[in-house]
Amino acid sequence: MNGAGERWSRRAVREAAVAYLLLMPALVVFGIFVFYPLVKTAYLGFFTSPPAPNLPAHYVGLSQYRSVLGSSELRDDLWRTVQFVLYTVPVGIVLGIGLATLANQRLAGMQFFRTIYSSTVATSTAVASMIFFTLLNPEVGLFTYWLGKQGGNGVLQSPSLALPAVSVVTIWQNIGFTFILMSAALQSVPDDLLEAARVDGASSWYRFRTVTLPLLSPMIFFAATVGVIGGFQAFGQIDILTQGGPGNHTLVLIYDIYRQAFQYDNYGYAAVQSVALFAILLVLTSVQFRYFQRRVFYARSPHEEVR
Amino acid sequence: MDGDLSPLAGRDAASHLLERATATSVALEGVSKSYGGTAAVRDLTLQAGAGELLVLLGPSGCGKTTALRLVAGLESPSSGIVRIGSDVVNDVDPKDRDVAMVFQSYALYPHLSVARNIEFPLRSRHVPAAERTRLVGDVADSLRLSSLLERKPGQLSGGQRQRVALARAIVRRPKVFLMDEPLSNLDAQLRVDMRAELVELHARLGTTILYVTHDQVEAMTMGERVAVLNDGALQQLDVPAAVHDRPANAFVAGFIGSPPMNILRGRLVGEGDALFVAVPGGRLALGDELARAARRRDLDEVQLGVRPEALRIELGAAAVPVAGLLGTIAATVTLVELVGHEQNVACRLAGSQLVWVRAGAGGAPMRTGEPVVLGVTGPVHLFDPRDGARVEP
Ligand SMILES: Nc1ncnc2c1ncn2[C@@H]1O[C@H](COP(=O)(O)OP(=O)(O)OP(=O)(O)O)[C@@H](O)[C@H]1O
Numbered sequence A: 001m002n003g004a005g006e007r008w009s010r011r012a013v014r015e016a017a018v019a020y021l022l023l024m025p026a027l028v029v030f031g032i033f034v035f036y037p038l039v040k041t042a043y044l045g046f047f048t049s050p051p052a053p054n055l056p057a058h059y060v061g062l063s064q065y066r067s068v069l070g071s072s073e074l075r076d077d078l079w080r081t082v083q084f085v086l087y088t089v090p091v092g093i094v095l096g097i098g099l100a101t102l103a104n105q106r107l108a109g110m111q112f113f114r115t116i117y118s119s120t121v122a123t124s125t126a127v128a129s130m131i132f133f134t135l136l137n138p139e140v141g142l143f144t145y146w147l148g149k150q151g152g153n154g155v156l157q158s159p160s161l162a163l164p165a166v167s168v169v170t171i172w173q174n175i176g177f178t179f180i181l182m183s184a185a186l187q188s189v190p191d192d193l194l195e196a197a198r199v200d201g202a203s204s205w206y207r208f209r210t211v212t213l214p215l216l217s218p219m220i221f222f223a224a225t226v227g228v229i230g231g232f233q234a235f236g237q238i239d240i241l242t243q244g245g246p247g248n249h250t251l252v253l254i255y256d257i258y259r260q261a262f263q264y265d266n267y268g269y270a271a272v273q274s275v276a277l278f279a280i281l282l283v284l285t286s287v288q289f290r291y292f293q294r295r296v297f298y299a300r301s302p303h304e305e306v307r
Numbered sequence B: 001m002d003g004d005l006s007p008l009a010g011r012d013a014a015s016h017l018l019e020r021a022t023a024t025s026v027a028l029e030g031v032s033k034s035y036g037g038t039a040a041v042r043d044l045t046l047q048a049g050a051g052e053l054l055v056l057l058g059p060s061g062c063g064k065t066t067a068l069r070l071v072a073g074l075e076s077p078s079s080g081i082v083r084i085g086s087d088v089v090n091d092v093d094p095k096d097r098d099v100a101m102v103f104q105s106y107a108l109y110p111h112l113s114v115a116r117n118i119e120f121p122l123r124s125r126h127v128p129a130a131e132r133t134r135l136v137g138d139v140a141d142s143l144r145l146s147s148l149l150e151r152k153p154g155q156l157s158g159g160q161r162q163r164v165a166l167a168r169a170i171v172r173r174p175k176v177f178l179m180d181e182p183l184s185n186l187d188a189q190l191r192v193d194m195r196a197e198l199v200e201l202h203a204r205l206g207t208t209i210l211y212v213t214h215d216q217v218e219a220m221t222m223g224e225r226v227a228v229l230n231d232g233a234l235q236q237l238d239v240p241a242a243v244h245d246r247p248a249n250a251f252v253a254g255f256i257g258s259p260p261m262n263i264l265r266g267r268l269v270g271e272g273d274a275l276f277v278a279v280p281g282g283r284l285a286l287g288d289e290l291a292r293a294a295r296r297r298d299l300d301e302v303q304l305g306v307r308p309e310a311l312r313i314e315l316g317a318a319a320v321p322v323a324g325l326l327g328t329i330a331a332t333v334t335l336v337e338l339v340g341h342e343q344n345v346a347c348r349l350a351g352s353q354l355v356w357v358r359a360g361a362g363g364a365p366m367r368t369g370e371p372v373v374l375g376v377t378g379p380v381h382l383f384d385p386r387d388g389a390r391v392e393p
């Protein structure tokens, strides 16, 4: 008995050793590129950046955290970010579902439209932004020309339109991805459910509302969380289109972080903002995770019962 | 008779379940349906009379589901006419055909509770909430689903799901019920019960039912008439007894019965006035009328149909033919199947054809390899080997 127990524990030790050995490369990479920067960032928040580049940083303890987290600037940044997310995510999802529904018709040539609708996936943020930057250009842009407002202030220079405009570009760029997600989800809605609903007297809108939409809901939730997290990290389009302007009207949190750190050399300040952003994303991600662990089970059972 | 006085009384909530719907006939007229190159239904013509329970019976893939889907409007015919009542419904949307269908796959809404599933056809037709609740309660009671109303379909057994699918169909009073193998997943006991309940429900409601099954016992016990399909085409449409006793062709003969009718290849041999069918190992005399019919058709080769119940095993190769038999056939026992206290015995003829014999209770147990003589007590059936059609006496 003793012998067996000992052998068992020796085996367990050996297995653990092998496991850690195999995990090592991943842990090293993770440590260097994720954990270390994370800790370092949090640490930087305890120091105010020096007034000139070569002077030593000044340790201030938690006071910088307190002042930045309580500041109206952070609140404004966050509010603009939330606005940006509210503009982009719901519209993007509704458009994605709409296009996916259109492309889900069994018509000849639909493959062509599927390709078109999903093509923005292959477009980088920089390219998308440049396209719209040109279109919206106050001197030569096509949109400005259509609107009959050449010269003067363009859309991107308008305090009230800049953030919506950046949102439109973002929606446009994300639409391909959302379309693909929604198409996949639509195709997994079993035909016989929709047929049953037809025989049961449901109009096409009623079928969509009571059968299709509920069965899409896990994917809608997924797209929403991915969209929100992506929205909090949207940087490229703002950098290319507005650099946070006009005024601060498109100054979302991540762009403010960039500006504080790399334009104003205000590392300590940016570090605290980064920690705040990290905390927000951590909460969002964990909500998503927890929800999906329940959702995956749910999504599997209807298939067992339908097929 | 209140309904005659006030047009609304017939729709009165309280009378709903008792009300006999004015029954509607359903007809397929020369309907074909093909998918790409393959024909699922070929030139199908059949009619279920108003209030009739018509069973569609046939082997897997013969087009039963397709026929129902054509009536429901989920498929449009490649050619032919679909009628509900006197209306041609070829171009009518399924939701406007006023039919209810039980899908072979159940097609329950996975995100809705049992109660909401059953309620669905009522909600989509804007039935008031109070009446919905009452109707769902009634149906749930009659199908013993009351304790399951809050569950999701994923939390039910196969048989329970099937009952929910049935409940969703019968909660309404449509013109026609379309039922695609609604009892196939129930256990034997529940199936027998539900069979009886469906027949009773049909008697009570008087609604036309098209009932699909591949289970001939179900077809024979439930159907007022049975339509036998094979390979997309109608083989026979008649009352169960006629389908059993006078199969229209060799396919129907070989499909109905358990074990089904034996179909033997034989040759007609005339001796004076008498006409015999010679099969390997023996021959049997044909009755006058059957002989005349066979002569009229100018047949030489025939397919001889003999039900297992029309055969008797006489032990010993040398048994003397007994009076009253149409003839005898020599054979060898190859397999004995015990069904309850009965024996189904498979025998091989000299020409290697297999013949099933229903040996009643109490007979001596058969041993395989034993040579026997089969006595044919009749009746027998003849089929034209060219097209399988019945030679009608
Ligand atoms: N959507 C479809 N596309 C192509 N072929 C089909 C389609 N639906 C049915 N078929 C074919 O049509 C024929 C009839 O199918 P159907 O589903 O009506 O058979 P069934 O009698 O209901 O069979 P089962 O008893 O197995 O349910 C089959 O050969 C099937 O393969």
Ligand SMILES: [Mg+2]
Residues within 6 Å of the ligand: B064, B065, B066, B104, B180
């Ligand atoms: Mg079928």
